[in-house]
Amino acid sequence: MTPDLPEDQLVDLLRRMLVIRRFEESLIKLAGDFDIGHFHVYIGQESTGVPALAQLQEGDLAFTTHRNHGHLLARGTDPAAMVAEILGKATGTNNGKGGTLHIASPEHGFPTTSAVTGGCTPLATGAAFAFSRRKVDRVSVCLFGDGALEEGSYHESINIAALEALPVIYLCENNSLEALGQKANEYPSSTMAAAPLTDLAASFKVPTITVDGTDTGAVHGAMAEAIDRARSGGGPTFVEALTVRWPGNRPLWPQLATGVTDLTYAWDEGAIPQDHSKWHGAQDGVLRYTRELVTAGLVTTGDVLALDGEVSTQIEDAVQFALDSPYPDPESAFEGVYA
Numbered sequence: 001m002t003p004d005l006p007e008d009q010l011v012d013l014l015r016r017m018l019v020i021r022r023f024e025e026s027l028i029k030l031a032g033d034f035d036i037g038h039f040h041v042y043i044g045q046e047s048t049g050v051p052a053l054a055q056l057q058e059g060d061l062a063f064t065t066h067r068n069h070g071h072l073l074a075r076g077t078d079p080a081a082m083v084a085e086i087l088g089k090a091t092g093t094n095n096g097k098g099g100t101l102h103i104a105s106p107e108h109g110f111p112t113t114s115a116v117t118g119g120c121t122p123l124a125t126g127a128a129f130a131f132s133r134r135k136v137d138r139v140s141v142c143l144f145g146d147g148a149l150e151e152g153s154y155h156e157s158i159n160i161a162a163l164e165a166l167p168v169i170y171l172c173e174n175n176s177l178e179a180l181g182q183k184a185n186e187y188p189s190s191t192m193a194a195a196p197l198t199d200l201a202a203s204f205k206v207p208t209i210t211v212d213g214t215d216t217g218a219v220h221g222a223m224a225e226a227i228d229r230a231r232s233g234g235g236p237t238f239v240e241a242l243t244v245r246w247p248g249n250r251p252l253w254p255q256l257a258t259g260v261t262d263l264t265y266a267w268d269e270g271a272i273p274q275d276h277s278k279w280h281g282a283q284d285g286v287l288r289y290t291r292e293l294v295t296a297g298l299v300t301t302g303d304v305l306a307l308d309g310e311v312s313t314q315i316e317d318a319v320q321f322a323l324d325s326p327y328p329d330p331e332s333a334f335e336g337v338y339a
């Protein structure tokens with residue numbers, strides 16, 4: 001379903017999802033020519049991060065993970081500065097010193113990225129603690145994968161959040177739907193004794209909501225409820241968004257396993273190839289949301305292709321900007337170092 005929002009905002013959500021999709025596809029291609037270190041892409045979870053984060057207000061904070069690119073882009077961080085950062089260029093969000101795993105954009109509400117699994121839970125909870133003590137009307141969103149629930153920091157954090165009724169939302173992006181545990185040559189996710197995962201919040205008396213992470217409207221509604229509870233002094237909420245891992249995210253390094261996304265698959269079922277037909281037909285949240293907007297008559301197929309063209313040009317320009325940018329001066333190596 002589509003979120004309960006005015007038409008221009010519905011189209012803006014699609015634009016943000018396409019920015020993420022084209023950004024990540026470009027990055028995978030770029031990584032063939034550059035050693036950017038180990039990186040993770042957000043393909044397959046755009047329909048969770050975008051409706052969840054686009055409704056935050058200025059001053060609200062979000063704490064992300066190794067799979068951070070989509071979260072930062074969802075709140076409007078400049079893709080050009082992000083590609084530059086990932087390539088280690090001086091024009092990057094963090095002057096090329098952070099790389100993919102440590103992108104920060106305080107002006108977009110991301111004070112830091114912790115790529116340590118479970119690292120974001122104390123950070124997000126601490127920010128909410130500060131909001132609560134200083135009595136400021138702000139919320140903190142903790143974004144993490146199902147794997148973070150294996151870490152002790154999660155349990156300590158949610159306990160304090162529950163006791164103190166902190167304005168924090170724990171958004172667990174559970175992408176293990178089809179592959180619980182680690183398979184040979186695949187990237188690990190979680191192996192939990194607890195099931196359902198919401199038990200790990202309910203036991204702390206924290207309200208929980210489970211949604212289909214490919215359902216933009218459902219994610220938007222769940223987050224609206226959670227944000228409202230946090231802002232009105234009702235304390236934390238645990239939202240679990242279920243997705244399957246994108247086939248290109250199953251190997252240790254991302255691969256364009258399903259090719260560059262062809263948006264015509266959203267309205268022309270006959271065009272969907274046999275390979276990965278389940279992904280294109282039912283599991284890709286971006287195609288699902290596009291299909292919903294077209295079916296509801298909110299956009300035409302021509303509008304979608306025009307929007308995608310604009311976004312693709314924006315991302316091509318971002319990549320070119322990063323490639324043309326200089327590396328930092330060696331003299332700057334000790335700037336921003338605290339000892």
Ligand SMILES: Cc1ncc(C[n+]2csc(CCOP(=O)(O)OP(=O)(O)O)c2C)c(N)n1
Pocket residue numbers: 066067115116117118144145146147148175188189190
């Ligand atoms: C403390 C810690 N242990 C191990 C890793 C290596 N690691 C990086 S991502 C990852 C899997 C995380 O799974 P999940 O949190 O479900 O996120 P997903 O990759 O599925 O989005 C692991 C184990 C790490 N970054 N930090």
Ligand SMILES: [Mg+2]
Pocket residue numbers: 145146147173174175176188189190
């Ligand atoms: Mg996972």
